[in-house]
Amino acid sequence: MSSAGGLQRRRVGGGGGSSSYNDEDDDKYRDGNGHSRTRSRGNTPPAAQHAGSAFEGGSKIAFDPRDLQLDATEEARIGGKMPRLTIMEEVLLLGIKDKQGYLSFWNDNISYALRGCILIELALRRRIALVKDPNRRRIPIPERIIEVIDDRQTGETILDEALKMMKAQQEVEKMGINSWIDLMSGETWNVMKIGFQLKQVRERLAKGLVDKGVLRTEKRNFLLFDMATHPVADVRTKEGIINRVVSLLTSTTAAIPASALDKEGVQCRALRAVCLVCAAYTASVLDNAFGRLGYEEREAAFQRCDEILGEFVVWPFGTGGITQGGPVTAATAAGRRRQASRLASGGVEISAREVILNLVQEVRKEAVGGEEDTGFELIAGVLEVLSKLDSLL
Numbered sequence: 001m002s003s004a005g006g007l008q009r010r011r012v013g014g015g016g017g018s019s020s021y022n023d024e025d026d027d028k029y030r031d032g033n034g035h036s037r038t039r040s041r042g043n044t045p046p047a048a049q050h051a052g053s054a055f056e057g058g059s060k061i062a063f064d065p066r067d068l069q070l071d072a073t074e075e076a077r078i079g080g081k082m083p084r085l086t087i088m089e090e091v092l093l094l095g096i097k098d099k100q101g102y103l104s105f106w107n108d109n110i111s112y113a114l115r116g117c118i119l120i121e122l123a124l125r126r127r128i129a130l131v132k133d134p135n136r137r138r139i140p141i142p143e144r145i146i147e148v149i150d151d152r153q154t155g156e157t158i159l160d161e162a163l164k165m166m167k168a169q170q171e172v173e174k175m176g177i178n179s180w181i182d183l184m185s186g187e188t189w190n191v192m193k194i195g196f197q198l199k200q201v202r203e204r205l206a207k208g209l210v211d212k213g214v215l216r217t218e219k220r221n222f223l224l225f226d227m228a229t230h231p232v233a234d235v236r237t238k239e240g241i242i243n244r245v246v247s248l249l250t251s252t253t254a255a256i257p258a259s260a261l262d263k264e265g266v267q268c269r270a271l272r273a274v275c276l277v278c279a280a281y282t283a284s285v286l287d288n289a290f291g292r293l294g295y296e297e298r299e300a301a302f303q304r305c306d307e308i309l310g311e312f313v314v315w316p317f318g319t320g321g322i323t324q325g326g327p328v329t330a331a332t333a334a335g336r337r338r339q340a341s342r343l344a345s346g347g348v349e350i351s352a353r354e355v356i357l358n359l360v361q362e363v364r365k366e367a368v369g370g371e372e373d374t375g376f377e378l379i380a381g382v383l384e385v386l387s388k389l390d391s392l393l
Contacts, residue, residue, distance in 0.1 A: 112386075130146060185198075274312055313383045
């Protein structure tokens, strides 16, 4: 039985992709308890029937077709489907030790960086953006004002909590990028703003990864106390993230390699790749992805990441130094010396300028309205704040 507006259950055939058994072949009758029952005319329907589930062969489920229509509309509006993991979860996963299941105790940057990633993820999902004020270009990007443009829930607990908090505060006072990252991190002396702090973000993200099957939970004894740790359960997922990062930062072709991007159809694949490497770099977890690289390759990868960050902390993207032929820094000069030595030894290498320029072009194609995309402009502001993280802490 089905209804256009309410819950609907699908019948799936036992062997093929569809079943010849449908509702029109049923006779309705009521049993002794008064419940509605159906009796098939002719052939008996296949025995193996289920409505489908998140896992093949799962139990019966019900679905509302209006939810599917809403999802399709949402994907069309934002330009693709959401990835399995958020940027915060990917950065955290890069920092977690595979077997021990915890982050380095000496990493002071990741907590602040994760709050910035929350703003980036909300901007990518088109929930927040900068206020479209013509005078905003007179002030630095990190100080430009954020507004909530869509307060619908995202399905991610931390994102929904941050969005609700920003929506409530918006009715009183709108604040800038830098202010929001500080407040959510607890970096404020204003006692009245303590309530804006997002607490236990790392632990909550880890538990979310446990729910998604990427991590598992264990109890580990640290002499005086016991602590819950989260070792990696799905090694392939973390290896996939590492391969994407390494492919992007060690590519020798001008075109972005497919291995550096998420699955086909994912929204803003190029910009998400940029945000991942830049956020991991500022969170001091990027070196965890370079375990298989030699010393020269590691230095070259860090150099390219630094140059990519320099092109995406400005708005419009790509108006920084390297793609505009700007001043040569010490790091850029070192990269050119490495390239010259490789060319002298007979190797062929595409210049970093060509690689990053092509990356900028791909990201610009994903923008809505070009330079008027205030969501992408917000991301540039967040990356600028994170790029100065060492001087802030």
